[in-house]
Amino acid sequence: MKEKMGSKRKRMKRRKFLKYSGVGIGLMLGATWLGRNPLRRAVFDLGETMLPPYVGNTSPLVWLQVSQKNEIILHSSKVEMGQGTFTSLAQLAAEELEIGFDKIKVVHAASISGNVDGFSTGGSTSIATLWNPMREMAATMREMLKAKAAEKLGIDIADLSVTKDCKISSGTKEISFGEIVEGVADWYIPETPVLKDASKFQYIGKPLARVDLNDKVFGAPIFGMDASYPDMLYASVLRSQLVDAKMSNFDFSEAENMPGVVKIVSENGFVGVVAKSQIEAEAARQKIKFDYKVNKDWSLADVEKAITVGNGTKTVFQKVGKAIDEKDKKSELVRMEFRSPIGAHAQIEPSGAVANYKDGKVEIKISTQVVNITRKEVAKALGISKEDVNIIPTFLGGGFGRRLHTPNAIEAAIMSRAVGKPVKSFFSRKQEFQNDTFRPPSHHVMQARLSDKGEILALEHSIAGGDTAFNSALVPFSIVKPIIRADIGSIRGGAINYDGIPNHRGTYYHVDLPFATSFWRSLGLLSNAFAIESFMDELAIKTKQDPIQMRLNYIKDENPYHARLKKVISTCAEKAGYTDEVVNGRAMGFAATIDAGTPCAQVVEVSIVDNEIKVHKVTAVMDCGLAVNPDQVKAQVEGCICMGISAAMFEKMDLRDNMLHPTIYGPYEMALMRDSPKEIDVHLIQGVDVPMPVGEPPLGPIGAAIGNAVRRLTGRRLVEMPLSLG
Amino acid sequence: MKVFFKINGLDQSVEIQDGNTPLLWIIRDMLNLKGTKFGCGKAACGACTIHVDGEAVRSCSYSIKSIDGKEVTTIEGLGTEENPHPVQQAWIEHVVPQCGYCQPGFMMATAALLKKIPNPTDEDINDNIVNVCRCATYYRMRKAIHRAAEINSIPSNLKVQK
Numbered sequence: 017m018k019e020k021m022g023s024k025r026k027r028m029k030r031r032k033f034l035k036y037s038g039v040g041i042g043l044m045l046g047a048t049w050l051g052r053n054p055l056r057r058a059v060f061d062l063g064e065t066m067l068p069p070y071v072g073n074t075s076p077l078v079w080l081q082v083s084q085k086n087e088i089i090l091h092s093s094k095v096e097m098g099q100g101t102f103t104s105l106a107q108l109a110a111e112e113l114e115i116g117f118d119k120i121k122v123v124h125a126a127s128i129s130g131n132v133d134g135f136s137t138g139g140s141t142s143i144a145t146l147w148n149p150m151r152e153m154a155a156t157m158r159e160m161l162k163a164k165a166a167e168k169l170g171i172d173i174a175d176l177s178v179t180k181d182c183k184i185s186s187g188t189k190e191i192s193f194g195e196i197v198e199g200v201a202d203w204y205i206p207e208t209p210v211l212k213d214a215s216k217f218q219y220i221g222k223p224l225a226r227v228d229l230n231d232k233v234f235g236a237p238i239f240g241m242d243a244s245y246p247d248m249l250y251a252s253v254l255r256s257q258l259v260d261a262k263m264s265n266f267d268f269s270e271a272e273n274m275p276g277v278v279k280i281v282s283e284n285g286f287v288g289v290v291a292k293s294q295i296e297a298e299a300a301r302q303k304i305k306f307d308y309k310v311n312k313d314w315s316l317a318d319v320e321k322a323i324t325v326g327n328g329t330k331t332v333f334q335k336v337g338k339a340i341d342e343k344d345k346k347s348e349l350v351r352m353e354f355r356s357p358i359g360a361h362a363q364i365e366p367s368g369a370v371a372n373y374k375d376g377k378v379e380i381k382i383s384t385q386v387v388n389i390t391r392k393e394v395a396k397a398l399g400i401s402k403e404d405v406n407i408i409p410t411f412l413g414g415g416f417g418r419r420l421h422t423p424n425a426i427e428a429a430i431m432s433r434a435v436g437k438p439v440k441s442f443f444s445r446k447q448e449f450q451n452d453t454f455r456p457p458s459h460h461v462m463q464a465r466l467s468d469k470g471e472i473l474a475l476e477h478s479i480a481g482g483d484t485a486f487n488s489a490l491v492p493f494s495i496v497k498p499i500i501r502a503d504i505g506s507i508r509g510g511a512i513n514y515d516g517i518p519n520h521r522g523t524y525y526h527v528d529l530p531f532a533t534s535f536w537r538s539l540g541l542l543s544n545a546f547a548i549e550s551f552m553d554e555l556a557i558k559t560k561q562d563p564i565q566m567r568l569n570y571i572k573d574e575n576p577y578h579a580r581l582k583k584v585i586s587t588c589a590e591k592a593g594y595t596d597e598v599v600n601g602r603a604m605g606f607a608a609t610i611d612a613g614t615p616c617a618q619v620v621e622v623s624i625v626d627n628e629i630k631v632h633k634v635t636a637v638m639d640c641g642l643a644v645n646p647d648q649v650k651a652q653v654e655g656c657i658c659m660g661i662s663a664a665m666f667e668k669m670d671l672r673d674n675m676l677h678p679t680i681y682g683p684y685e686m687a688l689m690r691d692s693p694k695e696i697d698v699h700l701i702q703g704v705d706v707p708m709p710v711g712e713p714p715l716g717p718i719g720a721a722i723g724n725a726v727r728r729l730t731g732r733r734l735v736e737m738p739l740s741l742g
Numbered sequence: 743m744k745v746f747f748k749i750n751g752l753d754q755s756v757e758i759q760d761g762n763t764p765l766l767w768i769i770r771d772m773l774n775l776k777g778t779k780f781g782c783g784k785a786a787c788g789a790c791t792i793h794v795d796g797e798a799v800r801s802c803s804y805s806i807k808s809i810d811g812k813e814v815t816t817i818e819g820l821g822t823e824e825n826p827h828p829v830q831q832a833w834i835e836h837v838v839p840q841c842g843y844c845q846p847g848f849m850m851a852t853a854a855l856l857k858k859i860p861n862p863t864d865e866d867i868n869d870n871i872v873n874v875c876r877c878a879t880y881y882r883m884r885k886a887i888h889r890a891a892e893i894n895s896i897p898s899n900l901k902v903q904k
Contacts, residue, residue, distance in 0.1 A: 097841050228839075231842070233833050233834055233839065233845065234817065234822065235778070235818055237776035241780060293767065295764070363841075364844045366780070413779070414877065442780075444783065445782040445784065647837060654881045655878045656878075657878075657881075659877070662878060680784050681782055687878065687880075688873075688880070689884065690868035690869075694884065696881050
């Protein structure tokens, strides 16, 4: 076994790696009203555009390893859930290591390696925040290898260069990376070398094939649900089918005698059946008898009544100029309301974990977006130190925010400890639908003041919604509520970008719901954009203006983010050949958003077939800065568009008699092949020379764009998702 | 009971108490072929699609006893990296997978479709490929399905080996 760099750290020179935020701080502050408004709103303004720094280890000694095959193994602290992060990280590393792209193998870093992301894989930030650290680590490692090669070959370092196949060569003499690291106990970490100029990039900006492509095409066992241990048992945990209800008076007598049952574990507030097979565990779990104690009766109507602007804790998150006075009769007041439903994650790989507890230590193989939190929570629940918990992340069969909560890891670990064997515990599909951490439903009130000339004098967006970021392990409610009050996830995409309107504001009402709601890809963006961009379209129609030009007229150039948004808007209209006219039974709809600093505009082409909305074509323009892998950026845009069509046109959860429905695909309607547009035309603009978020921003415009097209086709303004002509 | 069948070309026998046990669990947990995925257990998502005597079936809802004497193919038997099935080759060319979890089911469904309809229209694809992909890779999948049909139509002696 070749020595892993990092196993000996005693005498190495420590240097502090700088924390990067992706864009210059000056640019970010330029985008805010800091100093003119209270600090809280400045935080929200920053939240709209700012990238957090990468929180985690940035030493090449824990990220990069020379393998026995003389290749580089990149131990990623970010997990791969389809977004293509592994591929882009390999591109960044290969670029500065100056080796072949095919010589890098990317794996998930086990938490025991010390390379643990301090926060999460989410928020579309992985590549944007690792852009500099990853390249710096690779460049530093290259110099470390070169220095050691110079020593071993007895050749001046200036005469050495790296070859594509992981060797260091003087032209006449060469030594492989493997030979270089052989027997080296201490590494000297030099000052970070100057990074390559963009004009010299060989891999960055190229549409290289995904590094996980073959594994995923030939069915390799790479997912959490594929993980196993010898002599492993299977478990099924009892979960409440009712919201706002407690289970009690358990009777295990029948369940205990079911075939294959090894043990019924009742600990730490949950009940789980451990059996010899998955099927036996589930069959026995269904035989557990218990009583429900319902706290309060709930139906969907009760939820919608609660989620209504005016209810809950109010926070103004954006405030420019004066508030609209509804009694003022001097100018026309336009008001519309919008709603979005409860959305399920519905990722195909259910939540679950495989745990192996032995001698006071536990190893857990799991699809998780929060390695660090999973580890901490398991350690706390088991009463052991976090060093005794090794989280081995697997490839995720979809993330979408579902795996930012991993109580399933705790359950698997406790059951493994209870039976003294490895235990695999997964949600059933029904549980996945009933016990999801849903996208909260929302209610939006849009209001505008119009002058008699049709100018927009004021624009206001009020949102009511449940927890998104609040009450998650990432954003503990008790800490942040008094400080920021507005759920930073729910208001994502909720601010007015039309800063040319002299008076504009955003207000948020936080409402408590009787079931868990949390992060769902793009958080509040889809529904907030649906409200704002539908309303803008309605204002354009009402004031007889071109919807594109009207938007451009109300965005100032001073704010660099807004300037990029303007370019995205005009480019998209041009690429799509946007027209207000209905042509051959098809109408176009337009919408544009900024999310996490990435503007995206979309034009959809829609027709009505048998009273159903049909999306034929989507033209998308996005400015995500430098696209490290343009093909995979496009894949994310395509995926966001089709997932957005699904969420905006089909998906909704119902609540009857305290029970969430449906609990299976099909009845939980989703867009399938037949519903996905045959044409998706993606154009990327590089408005800044660093990578910006990609994985969620393209989900913003789609719902509103479809609604806007339907308005032009039918004269009807759809104000509720899922969009339906009914 | 004992059930005899062929899986990916090899003879296999399984001793099982309950003949109604879904084939999916036999494939995944007894035969350790993990490429076939669990998604819902109710034949609603298609992640577990395999071939039984060349027909696409959803193995989570297909009993082990009903495959006695039949031939089963899973993603592991569809093609290899050295010799990919045309569907897999097309999937690689169009870089279809994102998270990848549902993809084996889609590829198996597509391979079965191409056997029945070698050159499917968009309507054929809409009607026959009804699995669920949460990453919503449908746009590339459609292109890859047409491409697989095209690769299939090339006489094998003219095919470029990858």
